[in-house]
Amino acid sequence: MPRVPKLEPIGLPPSGEGVPARTGKQQEAAHDRELVRAAQADDKEAFEELVRRHQHRVMAVAGGILRRREDAEEIAQQVFLKAYFSLKRFDQRAAFSTWLYKITVNECWDMLRKKKVRPLVYESDLSEEQAHQVLASEEKGSMEPDISERLAAQQRVERLLEGLDERDRLMLILKEVEGFAIEEIAEVVDLNANTVKVRLFRARRRIVALARKRGD
């Protein structure tokens, strides 16, 4: 039986947000609701559209926790499978994206628990993702910055991120790398927006301090 989180209804959005952005988000949520209703009535195309709309966000959250592209893709697929087979029980009291984030986070922690490894991986050999980057840079030619420098910088940052709490690391990656809004991050990590802001502030301070200490 898949473990699918039950969610509370979404509260009203906090004040002080830009009206056009909020309207856009509301329209997206309304479109999601229609697609979910259609998918609940066994419309596979509607579900495929939902996958297309949310795959990047799910992949970003999974990648923020697991850090390996291959793992993130595997988990993202599992998340959508689980969502599909539990969709009839999803009552739409919460946004579809929020529900998906919860499934993603649960799946990622389950995977880490099963693997019993630290989420950050930096190996001496190139990962599949890094190999792709190398190949892509070779195809583009010498106009791109040196790939080995970029990979080294990436590994340095991965090591610095290891010095942070797992949840703070996820928040920082979602905010600064993936471009999530504070409210979205709050949904993912199940904290309120103000707490997210404070923790992001501290996480940045910590990572900069670590970088200075290590001379990066």
Next chain:
Amino acid sequence: MWNLLKKNREACGQFQDELETAASAGSLAATPEELRAALTVACQKHASSCEECRASVEELLSARALLRALPARSKTPAPWFAPRVMAAIAAKEAELRRLGSPWSAVPRFASRLALASAATLLVVSTWVYQRPISAPAKEPSVEAVPESLFDSSQPALSQDDILVSLAERAQ
């Protein structure tokens, strides 16, 4: 003194809050000046007197510069992903349909079924074999059997009577 500290802490909290909002609204490549300009006058005034808050602007930008080295997964196009998910769903549904048919349960339970059958056979055969030994059937005796089932006039023979009659017959 305590009130002053509390007031300062509140102002720092408000500064952090506004800085975060300004950083979210602006571009990722914003300069410290651009970020400070996006703050309210009160916060700008606070930053001029609070060294920690001034430093936080630099920290935000330094952290961003560091994290720029990481690839953004949400911006990587993956046109193959949705078809792959749908194919996995179709495969899973086919598997569930197969598992749902009545005969599909047979291979899964075959070993258990064989074991249960063997155990039952063993118990039944043991019982059948043991039954005649524990309760041997009495051979019907001509003398002992009354002529009629309803004939209650003849008294039941005791063991001594049987022994006496056998001895008499031997003579």
